Amino acid sequence: MPAVTLRLKPGREKSLLRRHPWIFSGAVQEVEGEPVSGGTVDLLSSDRQFLARAAYSPSSQIRARAWTFEEEPVDREFFRKRIRSAIQSRDALHLKPGTDSYRLIYAESDGIPGLIVDRYGDVLVLQSLTAGSEFWKETIADLVLEETGLSTIYERSDADVRELEGLPPRSGILRDSEDLPNHEPRIANIVITEYGMKFNVNLQSGHKTGSYLDQRENRLRVRELANDKDVLDCFCYTGGFTVNALAGGARSVLSIDSSAEALRLCQENVTLNRLPTEKHTPLEGDVFQLLRKFRDENRSFDMVILDPPKFAPTAAQAERAARGYKDINLLSFKLLRPGGILVTFSCSGGIDAGLFQKIVAGAALDASVEAQILEHLFQGADHPVSLHFPEGAYLKGLVCYKRGQ
Ligand code: SAH
Numbered sequence: 292m293p294a295v296t297l298r299l300k301p302g303r304e305k306s307l308l309r310r311h312p313w314i315f316s317g318a319v320q321e322v323e324g325e326p327v328s329g330g331t332v333d334l335l336s337s338d339r340q341f342l343a344r345a346a347y348s349p350s351s352q353i354r355a356r357a358w359t360f361e362e363e364p365v366d367r368e369f370f371r372k373r374i375r376s377a378i379q380s381r382d383a384l385h386l387k388p389g390t391d392s393y394r395l396i397y398a399e400s401d402g403i404p405g406l407i408v409d410r411y412g413d414v415l416v417l418q419s420l421t422a423g424s425e426f427w428k429e430t431i432a433d434l435v436l437e438e439t440g441l442s443t444i445y446e447r448s449d450a451d452v453r454e455l456e457g458l459p460p461r462s463g464i465l466r467d468s469e470d471l472p473n474h475e476p477r478i479a480n481i482v483i484t485e486y487g488m489k490f491n492v493n494l495q496s497g498h499k500t501g502s503y504l505d506q507r508e509n510r511l512r513v514r515e516l517a518n519d520k521d522v523l524d525c526f527c528y529t530g531g532f533t534v535n536a537l538a539g540g541a542r543s544v545l546s547i548d549s550s551a552e553a554l555r556l557c558q559e560n561v562t563l564n565r566l567p568t569e570k571h572t573p574l575e576g577d578v579f580q581l582l583r584k585f586r587d588e589n590r591s592f593d594m595v596i597l598d599p600p601k602f603a604p605t606a607a608q609a610e611r612a613a614r615g616y617k618d619i620n621l622l623s624f625k626l627l628r629p630g631g632i633l634v635t636f637s638c639s640g641g642i643d644a645g646l647f648q649k650i651v652a653g654a655a656l657d658a659s660v661e662a663q664i665l666e667h668l669f670q671g672a673d674h675p676v677s678l679h680f681p682e683g684a685y686l687k688g689l690v691c692y693k694r695g696q
Contacts (some may be wrong), residue, residue, distance in 0.1 A: 393671070623654075
């Protein structure tokens with residue numbers, strides 16, 4: 292039993308009783324003992340009932356994140372069980388053949404707050420985002436290798452949110468087999484396979500842990516819908532949707548990104564899959580400006596894909612973000628031919644699926660377009676959502692059909 296406890300203010304135990312794992316600093320009445328950063332503390336109700344065993348984050352507003360709601364030891368064997376159960380849930384997905392990359396551990400959703408492990412072929416990428424996951428990082432790294440039988444872990448703990456936890460950024464090899472001393476070039480040039488499509492991924496510099504694994508199922512859906520269409524892929528990054536649209540028989544694909552390097556990789560990925568490069572046009576620029584320019588030029592498309600970066604990481608930025616989403620969706624509806632399809636996403640945690648749908652509805656209204664929702668899209672099932680932690684659902688998308696006149 293740890294000596295350190297956080298006693299909560301009266302009434303502040305409610306979220307823990309619903310098994311939501313976060314306790315904010317304002318809910319804490321009293322700290323007993325001297326907790327260390329990331330160390331284990333017991334969370335008690337104001338009348339000293341045990342609620343949870345948690346990791347302590349002295350710098351963050353989220354002062355503690357529950358590891359468990361049982362009075363069980365939080366030790367190596369505890370993490371082994373959690374890691375095993377995360378791996379089993381991925382095995383249960385029966386990811387289709389032709390996919391070798393997926394999220395193996397998704398933080399709160401898998402009962403390990405702050406810790407992400409993504410598998411890219413035979414290489415694992417670990418991201419530690421909180422004091423608690425940092426405290427156990429080395430133990431977890433060893434266990435993940437034992438439980439997967441793999442030998443390489445690259446660390447990408449360079450996300451901005453670490454600052455809130457008072458943690459400096461860190462990237463680099465965390466574990467590697469001894470017979471492969473010169474690993475860095477390998478890490479920068481991984482080729483992964485997603486439903487049979489190949490992608491070059493740079494695990495050192497790619498976004499997130501290297502790539503947007505969360506869009507895998509939605510890329511496949513675009514492949515199924517793109518046949519014979521003129522496609523506009525906005526915010527294309529390294530071409531996840533572009534490659535799939537071409538593979539699905541698109542007549543043409545115009546891919547926009549503000550990053551020249553992303554566009555270079557996008558073209559590389561088109562070539563890697565032996566897709567018709569003559570049907571592909573990469574275009575460097577700002578999506579907001581280019582959509583306006585295309586509208587003024589009366590250009591039109593059969594499919595527009597909008598997969599912008601996070602406009603609203605938290606609810607506080609939601610209003611400004613909503614304007615951004617409405618703007619690009621409105622312009623896209625205008626550029627669509629009747630019978631055309633809009634595939635539109637938001638990965639902002641601060642905007643939930645209901646609000647996103649309202650924003651897209653407002654965009655259609657202002658564009659004077661009649662549109663239907665054909666499908667709701669989400670992050671892939673390898674990014675599961677704990678029923679007790681709905682914040683784990685962040686990626687939402689709509690497939691909208693623009694009705695003919
Ligand atoms: N669709 C991609 C992921 C998109 S990530 C995939 O499936 O892999 C968001 C991308 O938007 C980044 O590549 C970033 O360079 C680009 N970006 C951000 N703001 C932009 C803007 N205003 N105009 C064009 N591209 C932008």
